[in-house]
Amino acid sequence: MKQKMFFVKISTILLLSSALFGLFVPKTAHAEDIVDITRAAGYTVNGIYRPKASIIIDATNGNVLWEDNPDLPWSPASTSKMMTVYLAFEAMEQGKFNLDTTITATETHAKISRIHALSNNKIVAGVDYPIRELLSMIIVPSSNVATVMLANLISNNDEAAFVQMMNDKCAELGMSNSMFYNCSGAQISSFQGYYAPIGIDPNADNQSSARDLSIMTYNMLKKYPEILEYTKSPVVTVMSGTPYAETFETYNHSLEGAMYSFQGMDGLKTGSSPTANFNYIGTAKRGDTSLIEVILGAGNWADQAGEHERHPFGNAILERAFSTYEYKKLLSKGSNQIDGKEISLAQDFYGVVPKNSTPKFTLENNQLLLNNGLAQVSEKIPAQSVEYTEKQPSQGSNNNKKETTKKENTTMTDSELPIIEYVVSAMVAILGGIFMVLTPMTRRPAHGRRARHSTGMRPLFLLGLILLASGITLGVLSWQMGTWFPFQF
Structure with a gap:
């Protein structure tokens, strides 16, 4: 019986201690499975389309509101094109050209536009294409040839130098898990020799992560918010009023008015490939709250339904973020x-x-x-x-x-956490646990034949129970209220 009571007390203390120290674990940006959240939001999804990585950040301050494998190395596919767009706006800021600057298409450009394995639009040799039109071609139909044309303008036709510019920008922004090998997200070898940066592995995939792509997007929109003018429409027409006009529907099916219309969605870019599966970067604003999300690796390239299935996941966690957090005046x-x-x-x-x-x-x-x-x-x-x-x-x-x-x-910083308060709470609880373990249950003094069956607790055991409860209470108060200890060390 004594052995049984000993194990009961040990089990109780372990359970209570687990609950207590669970309070000290830093809060994470999410605690639920993305599939469960998506289904709870009313979407019917199959777990086989689950994204490999995702993140949501506040577009104003850079706070992480959701993350799931945010640092997983992954091919960004055509979301890579947004780095080329970033560098284009930076070049315009430096006065190198402007939105009305034109690029005269060459026969090489026309040949790239006819490679059916690449996402593209029609480019006709000898035609002048304004930068503003190329931007729409890059962002909406994800034109590889338009991306090459813009990259070559920025680098004075030094393709390898432009790739280096992309990687230099990654280092500048703190995109520590990113490495670019081409300007568009398509492997160099897929361009059939018409785009061939010297000294770069033609079969290499660009690499990034959900965190890095959110960092890129955050900085890009901080400096060049006008980019959203090119990303917010579900249908665009390029070269309007000319014989070369083309109309395209967006691949970002979460834009307002698209298949998975999401309130407030105003961008940004999708990407897919055999190695990346289905990715997208989304931006949305409701009231004063602006958010950026990145979804990587949804579905499988062999099942093209992933192009659509990535969006319910993105919509669900984005809705959760808008419902949970808000950006507002605090003081x-x-x-x-x-x-x-x-x-x-x-x-x-x-x-x-x-x-x-x-x-x-x-x-x-x-x-x-x-x-x-x-x-x-x-x-x-x-x-x-x-x-x-x-x-x-x-x-x-x-x-x-x-x-x-x-x-x-x-x-x-770590100094914001009530560390001293947590330590004090833990010490009180542990001390109580020690008293409870080392103090056996005892019997009350016998007074009569049946009195020996009446049990009670020694004062030291009762004190231990009180200390354990006090430690847990102090831990809860520390978690809710922050620092309260009168001395800091």
Whole structure:
């Protein structure tokens, strides 16, 4: 009987300890399976189309709202073309050309446009194609020849140099899992010799990840939001009013008005190949909340239904993100009370927080920190900053106040977590557990023939139970309220 009671107590303590330490695990961006979320959203999907990787980030601050294998190396396929578009807008910003600049198509361009294994549009040798038209050709029908034409303009026809520009941009943006071998996402060998960057493996696939593609998109839209003008329409006509006009329907079936129309979807690009299966980058905005999502590796190339099946998954997790989080003003310009201190903000402070929640802030190391529990998608994308002035009473006078102006840098750090509080809670709980294990159940003093069957608990065992319960309670409070311990080390 004693042995049985001992094992009962051990099992109880282990279960309670597991629950306690489970509170200390950092919050993840998701806790549910993407297939279950998609079905719960009302879509009928087969698990065989499950994406290999996905991510959703806030397009304003770069907070990660959802992630599933975000760093899995994967072929981006034609979503690679958005890096070429990025570099084109950067070149225009530098004054190298503009949207009205034209490229005269060559016979080589015309031959590339006739390679049926590649996604393309008709290009006629001798015709002048404005940059604005090439951008639409690249983004909507995913034209490989238009991508090559634009890349060659940017690099002065040095194809290998342009690929190096792509990889240099990856390094600049912090896309650490990315490597480009071509400008469009199609292997060099598929161009039948008409596009052949010198010194680059013709059979190599571009490589990236869901995280890296979201970083690229975040930076691109921050600098060149006008790109969305080319991505938001489900149907576009290029070279309108000329003999070379063509009309295309988007492959982004989540755009408003398309097959899987999603409210607020305004871009961005799809991609597919035998090695990548079906990918897409989506951007959407509702109110002040703008989100970026990346879906990689949905379905299988042998089953072309994956082109459509990737979108229910993307729509479902994007809807979940919009339903859970919002970007809004958290603190107004001027005087604010934070942690018992009076600070004055030079401007309104915005951020992403769970809906119907009270924002939590911490003043620490001369920083105003937003404790929203969300990580930044990249170390190179810091949280928003704002200047503030802290007012402190000077010694010997209640009327004179010393003002110190500080620059906020709200990059999330480990110091935001209530580590000391967690340690204290754990120590209290563990101490209680030790008391409970080492203190055996006992009998009350015998008073009569049947009294020896009446049991009770020794005071030390009862104290252990109280300490264990107290430790768990403190852990819950730390998780909900953040720091509360009066001393910091």
